[in-house]
Amino acid sequence: MKRHLVVRALSRTLTLVPLYRRSCTSFSTASSSFAIKNVTRSNFSSSLADLRRHVRDSDFVSIDLEMTGVTSSPWRESFEFDRFDIRYLKVKDSADKFAVVQFGVCPFRWDSTKQSFVAHPHNFYIFPRQEIGGDDSCYEFLCQTSSIDFLAKYQFDFNVCIKEGISYLSRAQEDDVRLQLHSAYEDDPLESPCTTKEIKDVPLVRMADILFVERMRNKITEWHDNLLQIRTGSHKTPENYNDSVDQFQTIFFRTRPAIKLNGFTSRQQRLIKSVVEKSFKDLAYIRVTDGSCLQQTIVYTDSKRDLEMLMKEVKENRIKEAEMKIEAAIGFRHVIDLLSSEQKLIVGHNCFLDIAHICRKFVGPLPPNLEEYVPLVQKHFPFIIDTKILLNANNILQLKMKKSSTSLAKAFAILCPHIASGVGSFGSALNNSVAVEVQVDDMRSSNWNSGAKHEAGYDAFMTGCIFAQSCNHLGIDFTSQTMLMKENKLQSYINLLYLSWSSGDIVDLKTGQTRTETSALSGFKNQQTKILFPNIVLIWGFSSKLKAREIKDSLTKVFGLTSVTSIFHLDKTAVFVQFSKPELVSDFLKLKSTIEKKNDAIYVLHPFSDLLEGGLTRAACYEVYKEICASPISKTLFADQAEAVGLDSKLFGNTAHKTDPLADSESTIDTKTSETTGEMLGLVSC
Structure with a gap:
C-alpha cells in the first residue's frame, strides 16, 4: 500500500515571430561530456534571458516534468472502467495535490547552414516556496513514497530542490496578492500591510506604559524643539541626536530631518506612534522597508502640503516595492509566460498530466470538468503535440518502431540510435537521420549525451529528438518557411492528448471531443468485454x-x-x-x-x-x-x-x-x- 505524506513548504515561498530566424555566433566545439544546464535561484535571471532568445528563435520547444507523486489513493489509479470525465477528474486530483520539482525545457532550432537541429536543454529545479503573502494551502503538497523513491534512484538532488529551487506564483495567485497588497496601501499609506488592523489609540493600562509614554514624549519634544531652534538660527546645530543606546538615531528621510527608532518592542512602537499623532502635528510616524525588515521612523514636515507630499512619496514607494516583490515571486512562471506568449509548438511525451500540472501551478485552479479545461489549455498553449500519439497513430512511424513499446526511453533508442549511443552526426548520416547538436552556454557538441534518464531537462531533450526524427521520417522539409504547427503532415496529430494511454482514450483540444483510439491498444491484450x-x-x-x-x-x-x-x-x-x-x-x-x-x-x-x-x-x-x-x-x-x-x-x-x-x-x-x-x-x- 502506498503511503502519502503531506509536506509543507519550508518557508513562505507565444506573439508569432519569423520561424527560421538565424543568428551568427561562434561557439566552441567541445567534447560530449559537458553537463546539462541546471537552473536554480542563483542563476535563474541570467538563464531566463538566454532562454528567451532560444525560445524566440526556436522551431519547437519540448518539455518534461518530474513530480512528487501521481495518485493520491490506490482507487484513483487509471482503470479501464473510468469514463472520459472520470479520467479528467483523476488527473485534476493529481495536479491539485502533488508538486512539480523539476521542469525540463528544450528549444530546438533548425540550423540551415549545418542542416541540423540545435538543442538548448534546460533543467529547472522548482519549489513552491512562499515568497509573498497569500493562501498557505497553496504551498502544501503530497509526496507519494514510490515517486520519491524513484527520484532518489535516479540521483535527484532534493537538497538543491528545496534550498535552491525556483519559487513561483500562478496568475491567479499573482492577482490575489496584487489585490491584497494594493488594498492595504490604499487603505493606509503610512501603515505596513501587516499592521493595518492596529488600533491607533493604545490604552494605557499599566504604570510602565504611562511612564514610557511620558519619557518618549519628553525625548521627542526635546528633539523637536531643538530642530525648530536650528531652523530659526537661535541654536547651534549639534552633530547628531543619537542616544546612548542608539534607540534614537538622527537621520534624513527624503531630505527631511527624522528619527530612526531602534530596539523597541511592537507595543512600544505603537505607544510611540500614539504620542506622535496626539502631540506633534508636524511630525509623521511612518514605516519603511529597510532591506528585509520594516523600519520605524519619525519624520519632520514643515507644512501640511509637505506632509501630503511625504505621504504620497511613501505610498508610491511602497507600491513600487510591492510590484518588485510580486515580480520576484512570479519566479519560474516567467518561463511559462514565455512559452505561452511565443505560441511555439509545445512537444511532450504522454503529456496530458504534464499540461494539467502546468495549468494548475502557473495559471490557476483547474476547472471542474473536461469541457471547461480544454479551452483553458487552448488559450495558453494553442499548439501541442504528443509524441506518443504520433508514434502510435502514424503507420510509417509504427513500422520504424517495429511495433515496439512507445515509452520515451524505447522510442529514443529506436529512432535516435546515433544520439543515444553518442555517435552524433556521423551516425546520423549512416542512418539517414537528422543530426542534433547540443548547446549549453558557450559549449556545443554534435555527439552530446548526458544519459541522465528521468532528469526533466534530459527527458525533454529526448522528447524533442524523437519528434525531430519522426518529422524526418514523415518527409517534412525543415528548410521550408512553413511553421511546424502549420505543417500539413502534422495536422492530424496536433492538439491530441491521451487522457489515458492504457485505454487509448484521446481528447481533441481543438474541439473538446473525446474518443478511444484502438490503434493505441495494439500492443495490449484486447478488451474482453465492451464497457457500458x-x-x-x-x-x-x-x-x-x-x-x-x-x-x-x-x-x-x-x-x-x-x-x-x-x-x-x-x-x-x-x-x-x-x-x-x-x-x-x-x-x-x-x-x-x-x-x-x-x-x-x-x-x-x-x-x-x-x-x-x-x-x-x-x-x-x-x-x-x-x-x-x-x-x-x-x-x-x-x-x-x-x-x-x-x-x-x-x-x-x-x-x-x-x-x-x-x-x-x-x-x-x-x-x-x-x-x-x-x-x-x-x-x-x-
Missing part, C-alpha cells in the same frame, strides 16, 4: 475476504448465469460490476434495499448474505463514482472515501426508515423511471 457505463453498479464496504468470483456467483444466482459480464476491483472492499442489461442495475439496487429494510432471519440464506454481511455494504450507480472522484478528499480505501464524502450517511439515512410503510412501498418503484427511488437510494442522476 449504464450497466455498471458500484459496490463497496463488503468484507475484504470476498473475491470477485464469489461476488459474481452471488449475483448470478439471483439474476442468471449471463447477468454479469465483468467484475473489476477498485480495492479490496470495492468493485465495479457490469451487468448484461442496464435494468439489472436498478433491479440489484432495489433488491439490496429491500433485503436491508426487511432484515428478516430468512435472508441469512439469501445469495447476497455474504456480500451484505456486517451491514456496511453500500451500492450505487456509476454517477456516484463521479461524485466521489470529484471530491478533494483522498482516503486510502474507497469505502472510507465514500464515508468521508458523506455518501454513506445519505445512503444509510435514506434507507433506514424500516417502519415507514411509505418507504417500503417506494422500494418497489422502478428506479429506471423514478427520481424518487433514486433519491431514496442516495443516487445521483442515475
Whole structure:
C-alpha cells in the first residue's frame, strides 16, 4: 500500500515571430561530456534571458516534468472502467495535490547552414516556496513514497530542490496578492500591510506604559524643539541626536530631518506612534522597508502640503516595492509566460498530466470538468503535440518502431540510435537521420549525451529528438518557411492528448471531443468485454475476504448465469460490476434495499448474505463514482472515501426508515423511471 505524506513548504515561498530566424555566433566545439544546464535561484535571471532568445528563435520547444507523486489513493489509479470525465477528474486530483520539482525545457532550432537541429536543454529545479503573502494551502503538497523513491534512484538532488529551487506564483495567485497588497496601501499609506488592523489609540493600562509614554514624549519634544531652534538660527546645530543606546538615531528621510527608532518592542512602537499623532502635528510616524525588515521612523514636515507630499512619496514607494516583490515571486512562471506568449509548438511525451500540472501551478485552479479545461489549455498553449500519439497513430512511424513499446526511453533508442549511443552526426548520416547538436552556454557538441534518464531537462531533450526524427521520417522539409504547427503532415496529430494511454482514450483540444483510439491498444491484450457505463453498479464496504468470483456467483444466482459480464476491483472492499442489461442495475439496487429494510432471519440464506454481511455494504450507480472522484478528499480505501464524502450517511439515512410503510412501498418503484427511488437510494442522476 502506498503511503502519502503531506509536506509543507519550508518557508513562505507565444506573439508569432519569423520561424527560421538565424543568428551568427561562434561557439566552441567541445567534447560530449559537458553537463546539462541546471537552473536554480542563483542563476535563474541570467538563464531566463538566454532562454528567451532560444525560445524566440526556436522551431519547437519540448518539455518534461518530474513530480512528487501521481495518485493520491490506490482507487484513483487509471482503470479501464473510468469514463472520459472520470479520467479528467483523476488527473485534476493529481495536479491539485502533488508538486512539480523539476521542469525540463528544450528549444530546438533548425540550423540551415549545418542542416541540423540545435538543442538548448534546460533543467529547472522548482519549489513552491512562499515568497509573498497569500493562501498557505497553496504551498502544501503530497509526496507519494514510490515517486520519491524513484527520484532518489535516479540521483535527484532534493537538497538543491528545496534550498535552491525556483519559487513561483500562478496568475491567479499573482492577482490575489496584487489585490491584497494594493488594498492595504490604499487603505493606509503610512501603515505596513501587516499592521493595518492596529488600533491607533493604545490604552494605557499599566504604570510602565504611562511612564514610557511620558519619557518618549519628553525625548521627542526635546528633539523637536531643538530642530525648530536650528531652523530659526537661535541654536547651534549639534552633530547628531543619537542616544546612548542608539534607540534614537538622527537621520534624513527624503531630505527631511527624522528619527530612526531602534530596539523597541511592537507595543512600544505603537505607544510611540500614539504620542506622535496626539502631540506633534508636524511630525509623521511612518514605516519603511529597510532591506528585509520594516523600519520605524519619525519624520519632520514643515507644512501640511509637505506632509501630503511625504505621504504620497511613501505610498508610491511602497507600491513600487510591492510590484518588485510580486515580480520576484512570479519566479519560474516567467518561463511559462514565455512559452505561452511565443505560441511555439509545445512537444511532450504522454503529456496530458504534464499540461494539467502546468495549468494548475502557473495559471490557476483547474476547472471542474473536461469541457471547461480544454479551452483553458487552448488559450495558453494553442499548439501541442504528443509524441506518443504520433508514434502510435502514424503507420510509417509504427513500422520504424517495429511495433515496439512507445515509452520515451524505447522510442529514443529506436529512432535516435546515433544520439543515444553518442555517435552524433556521423551516425546520423549512416542512418539517414537528422543530426542534433547540443548547446549549453558557450559549449556545443554534435555527439552530446548526458544519459541522465528521468532528469526533466534530459527527458525533454529526448522528447524533442524523437519528434525531430519522426518529422524526418514523415518527409517534412525543415528548410521550408512553413511553421511546424502549420505543417500539413502534422495536422492530424496536433492538439491530441491521451487522457489515458492504457485505454487509448484521446481528447481533441481543438474541439473538446473525446474518443478511444484502438490503434493505441495494439500492443495490449484486447478488451474482453465492451464497457457500458449504464450497466455498471458500484459496490463497496463488503468484507475484504470476498473475491470477485464469489461476488459474481452471488449475483448470478439471483439474476442468471449471463447477468454479469465483468467484475473489476477498485480495492479490496470495492468493485465495479457490469451487468448484461442496464435494468439489472436498478433491479440489484432495489433488491439490496429491500433485503436491508426487511432484515428478516430468512435472508441469512439469501445469495447476497455474504456480500451484505456486517451491514456496511453500500451500492450505487456509476454517477456516484463521479461524485466521489470529484471530491478533494483522498482516503486510502474507497469505502472510507465514500464515508468521508458523506455518501454513506445519505445512503444509510435514506434507507433506514424500516417502519415507514411509505418507504417500503417506494422500494418497489422502478428506479429506471423514478427520481424518487433514486433519491431514496442516495443516487445521483442515475
